[in-house]
Amino acid sequence: NAGVTxxxxxxxxxTGQSMTLQCAQDMNHNSMYWYRQDPGMGLRLIYxxxxxGTTDKGEVPNGYNVSRLNKREFSLRLESAAPSQTxxxxxxxxxxxxxxxxxxxxxxxxxxxxx
Amino acid sequence: GNSVTQMEGPVTLSEEAFLTxxxxxTATGYPSLFWYVxxxxxxxxxxxxxxxxxxxxxxxxxxxTYRKETTSFHLEKGSVQVSDSAVYFCALSGTSGxxxxxxxxxxxxxxx
Numbered sequence: 001n002a003g004v005t006x007x008x009x010x011x012x013x014x015t016g017q018s019m020t021l022q023c024a025q026d027m028n029h030n031s032m033y034w035y036r037q038d039p040g041m042g043l044r045l046i047y048x049x050x051x052x053g054t055t056d057k058g059e060v061p062n063g064y065n066v067s068r069l070n071k072r073e074f075s076l077r078l079e080s081a082a083p084s085q086t087x088x089x090x091x092x093x094x095x096x097x098x099x100x101x102x103x104x105x106x107x108x109x110x111x112x113x114x115x
Numbered sequence: 116g117n118s119v120t121q122m123e124g125p126v127t128l129s130e131e132a133f134l135t136x137x138x139x140x141t142a143t144g145y146p147s148l149f150w151y152v153x154x155x156x157x158x159x160x161x162x163x164x165x166x167x168x169x170x171x172x173x174x175x176x177x178x179x180t181y182r183k184e185t186t187s188f189h190l191e192k193g194s195v196q197v198s199d200s201a202v203y204f205c206a207l208s209g210t211s212g213x214x215x216x217x218x219x220x221x222x223x224x225x226x227x
Contacts, residue, residue, distance in 0.1 A: 004158070033214075042119075042204060042217035043159070058214070090158055103149075104215060106158035 002026055004107035006091050012113045013081045021076040021110050023091030031096040032074035033058075033104065034066060036087040043090065049074055050096065081114045088112070117142045121205050121218035128195055128225050136190040136221045138179075138205035146207040148172075148181050148188040149215070153202040162190075162203070195225045 007022045025032065030051050035043040045058030049068040063085060065077045074093075078085060088111050092104040122137040140146065147166045151159040163172030165181035165188065172179050177192045188205060205218040 040219055042219040043215075044217075045214060048214060092159075103161055103164065104159075106151075106160070108156075108158045 004091055004093055004105055006089075006107035006110050008110060009108070010111045010113075012115065013078075014115050015082060017081050018077070018079050019081065019112075020078075021089055021091075021112075022073070023075065023107060024073045025091075025093040025105070026072065027093060027095075027105065028071070029093035029095050029105075030071075031094045032068065033092040033094075034064075034074070034076045035090045035092065036060065036085075037090060037109075038087050046076065046089075078112075081112075083114045086112060086114045117146065117207055117209050117216040119205050119207055119216055119218035121203075121221050124220070125222035125224060128223070130197055130225055130227050131194045132225075134190070134192040134195045134199075134223070136203055136205075136223070138188045138190065138218060140186050140188065140205075140207050142186075142207055142209055142216075144209065145183075146209050148179070149206040149208070150177070150179055150188070150190050151204040151206060151217075153204065153220075155201070159204065195223075197225045197227055199223060200225045 004025045033048040034046040047066040049055045052071045067075045091107040094104045118141045149164045150162040152162045153159045163174040165172040168183035170181045179190045202220045204220045206215045
């Protein structure tokens with residue numbers, strides 16, 4: 001039982017390049033999330049998916065797209081990377097049931113540097 | 116909208132000292148409240164939570180009580196250890212769904 005896994009662990013991009021961050025969970029969770037973590041700002045929600053086949057914008061969606069490929073996988077795409085997207089990206093998942101309300105399980109993160 | 120405010124860090128303590136990290140929130144209705152911990156190089160882990168007023172969450176010697184009258188959820192530990200060095204995040208989830216709102220995080224360093 002690996003929990004939430006993310007790839008890659010670290011990536012360097014040049015401005016304008018594109019890339020996809022991958023996330024998978026093996027806990028059969030309905031909901032999945034993408035956050036970015038910046039110094040002094042905590043975690044901010046980029047996009048989330050409440051269930052397979054649905055996605056919604058979070059607090060800071062501009063410059064990103066997501067795909068909920070199936071129940072296990074939720075990818076985050078940067079179409080044209082900018083230096084402002086330099087950050088640590090975390091994927092999370094949750095059951096989102098009344099019994100285990102909103103407890104989220106996090107992956108180890110992807111550190112992205114955009115030059 | 117919802118918001119969470121944590122005490123400014125970083126916090127540096129000696130081993131066996133008493134720890135308090137303040138957290139206050141703004142939310143409508145009755146949110147659930149959480150403390151997450153992030154050890155160096157790792158993702159966030161749930162430390163404890165409380166889902167209704169006056170509930171006390173506890174884990175690994177840490178405690179926090181959901182105080183609706185003061186809209187607070189302060190984290191406390193009676194005797195910290197070097198292994199408690201980490202970043203601590205207060206968070207809330209509103210009544211309309213499972214989205215979390217995080218505070219800015221407090222870096223704790225415990226020296227031997």
